[in-house]
Structure formats: structure tokens, C-alpha cells
Amino acid sequence: MLLEVVIAVAIILLLAAIVTPVILGGLDAARVDQAKNVFANLAAGLQAFDDHLGSNAGPPANRSEYPNNLTHLVNPVTTAQSNICGRAYDTGDVGEWNGPYLNQDVPTTGVKTGIGTINAATVLLSATMMAMRMPNVSWEDAVALNDVVDGDGNTVSGSPGGSVRFGAADVNGLVTLDYAVPIQSC
Numbered sequence: 501m502l503l504e505v506v507i508a509v510a511i512i513l514l515l516a517a518i519v520t521p522v523i524l525g526g527l528d529a530a531r532v533d534q535a536k537n538v539f540a541n542l543a544a545g546l547q548a549f550d551d552h553l554g555s556n557a558g559p560p561a562n563r564s565e566y567p568n569n570l571t572h573l574v575n576p577v578t579t580a581q582s583n584i585c586g587r588a589y590d591t592g593d594v595g596e597w598n599g600p601y602l603n604q605d606v607p608t609t610g611v612k613t614g615i616g617t618i619n620a621a622t623v624l625l626s627a628t629m630m631a632m633r634m635p636n637v638s639w640e641d642a643v644a645l646n647d648v649v650d651g652d653g654n655t656v657s658g659s660p661g662g663s664v665r666f667g668a669a670d671v672n673g674l675v676t677l678d679y680a681v682p683i684q685s686c
Contacts, residue, residue: 531614532644535634538613539649539679542632545573545601546622546681552598553577553589554684564684565593566630570620571608574600584624585686615641616677623678627685631665631678639669642677649679 546566553565566584567573576597577589610617616634623631637645646664666675 529644532641532648534614535616535641535645536648538611538618539632541602541604542570542573542611542618543679543681545570546630548601549573549599550683553583553593553596564686566622566681566683568622568624570606570611570618570622570632573602574604574606584622584630584683615645618679624686625678625680628683629680630683631680634677634679636674637666637677639666639673639675642666642675645677 549567549572550565564583564585567577568582568584568586572581576599577594579589579591579594582588604611606620608620610620612618613634616637619633619635621633623633625631642664646666649664663680664677665680666677669675
């Protein structure tokens with residue numbers, strides 16, 4: 501009787517040891533996929549925003565109108581606000597806003613994903629590249645997101661539609677992750 505109980509417990513522990521990593525791995529993959537989908541949704545909203553506002557004073561290729569704050573994707577812009585390039589929106593821009601460009605609200609605290617929170621503000625990386633920034637992401641999650649989005653194992657370059665970029669982890673194993681999106685020149 502005691503031997504049967506010990507054998508049953510051993511079998512249960514063995515099964516738990518086999519099944520637990522599979523379940524946790526699936527949860528990790530789901531968190532990374534959620535982050536990928538949120539970034540893709542925001543990038544599509546940014547492009548739609550630029551398509552509307554970037555064309556009122558010449559073709560979009562000549563004038564970028566990406567917002568400096570993701571809240572501009574869900575709330576109409578005003579002449580007191582400016583774009584990612586630092587130019588104040590004019591009355592033409594205000595009239596061209598045809599949003600919301602997202603199907604979700606963007607809280608001032610940022611957009612939550614499975615692996616962290618994207619800052620509500622966008623960041624100008626260069627004259628032709630902007631990013632949505634997510635601080636305090638575990639290095640493992642950043643690598644997993646990079647593999648899913650870029651598939652290149654490289655943290656510096658990626659696809660033309662957007663790429664994951666991050667540097668070395670800090671002492672706590674955290675990185676600041678940028679989802680970089682190409683833009684027309686400021």
C-alpha cells in the first residue's frame with residue numbers, strides 16, 4: 501500500500517516536471533505574440549495617421565506627420581500640439597484628422613502588452629526612423645519578440661515595416677526596447 505502511494509506520487513511528479521515547461525513555454529509565447537500584435541496595430545495606426553495628415557501640404561513623401569504622442573491616434577489633434585518632427589499642427593492638419601486610428605484607447609501611462617508597457621510618446625531615432633519605446637523589458641522577452649517580429653536574431657536591423665531594437669541588459673536583466681518604424685524625412 502505505501503509502495504503504491506510512493507509510486508503514484510513519483511509518477512505525478514514526473515508528469516508535472518514534463519508538462520510544466522510546455523505550459524509555461526506556451527504562456528511565454530502568447531505574451532510575446534500579444535506584444536507583437538499590439539506593436540503591429542500601433543504601427544498601422546501611425547501609418548493611417550500619416551496618410552491623412554501628411555498629404556495636406558504636398559505628397560506624404562515630402563511631409564511626415566507622425567505624431568509625437570500615441571494619444572493623437574485616438575484624440576483629435578489641435579494647433580497647440582506638434583508632430584514627431586517638432587512642427588506644430590496647423591489648422592489644415594486639424595481638419596485632416598480622420599480618426600480614431602486605433603480601436604483602443606491609449607492611456608497617458610502607455611499601452612500595455614504581454615511583456616511590458618509601450619510609452620504613450622513616440623521617439624525620433626533619426627531623420628528617417630521613429631520608435632515606440634517600451635522600458636523595463638526582460639532581455640529574454642526582448643529576444644523572443646525580436647525573433648517573432650524580425651526573425652533575424654539581430655537587435656539592430658529588421659524589416660522595412662518595423663523592427664525590434666534593444667541594447668545590452670542592465671544588472672537586473674532588463675532592456676529598453678524600441679519598435680522602430682521608418683518614416684519620411686523630417
